[in-house]
Amino acid sequence: MAAPSLLSVRSATSADEAELAELDRSTWSSLHAVLPPPAPPYEPFFGERHPPEEFLVAEAAEREGGAPRVAGYLRLAPATPLASNSHVRQIRGLAVATWARGAGVGRSLLRAAFDEARRQGANRITLRVLAHNEPARALYASEGFAVEGVFPGEFFLNGRYVDDVCMGRSLDPA
Template sequence: MAALSLLSVRPATPADEAELAELDRSTWSSLHAVVPPPVPPYEPFFGEWHPPEEFLVAEAAESAESAGGAPRVAGYLRLAPATPLASNAHVRQIRGLAVANWARGAGAGRLLLRAAFDEARRQGANRITLRVLAHNEPARALYASEGFAVEGVFPGEFFLNGRYVDDVCMGRSLDPA
């Protein structure tokens, strides 16, 4: 793996659609997905229920030895209101996080989470939640290391690869510590 230097996290734009769609397809895994692998014809990545405004994009530059060191998408995170209810407007929910296989271990996931905390605060939220499959230990460890705690479990919520898998609800405060 080439050495990576993370440059930034930025809001997604409609122009990111093709690259994010390809990243989403290339990172599909039963470790985190509850739907079958995508097959052509592919659904659009952005849509009415998942607009570009809900996505943050991590960009990385490869080392000077690689192809020009131009920034490329290393990952994305989808951050959305938890519900459309006014009584729940103070909560944001992470509804997707993907890191390119070539960028794993370089801190893109952590960078995206921290950017999501800042963006959620900017939007007026004071709490952030997510759901993760119980067997996704790497993701659960990352979330725990960033202050998320298990707040509930839906036992056997999904039947994946011939076995029942728990759905774990995690959350954390966005108030300054």
């Protein structure tokens, strides 16, 4: 499939499990993952700690009336279960299919996450990203995220220590 020309973002449903699980496995990379590559038998994609309600799904079609394909997903969850922190949402995963990269899928998912977080009553959104993931860090910065902290050498990946970067932004109207 060529880069998508028609893109929409919606909430996930349990029916998306197989397709999202496959996308998650096919996009695994040490650029963003701190766990080893997934291997059979695979864990369920959705579960008690990561229900479908926490996911936004980007669908893309090449042309009007064309069948949409899952182009990416974003997991948006409360930062903690604490009432005192209920105004914060955290991005806990973002994946874009290889065939859909560079077409605005990640940006569309982020903007949909901002809207969804506001709808849920949040006024702040945070995330963590590995320091060596330059493409993701650039995308987040372009969407208003700022570095708010760094855990130096937090992970040992591929024979080297990698910083964990905490980023956040306000969801207040500009």
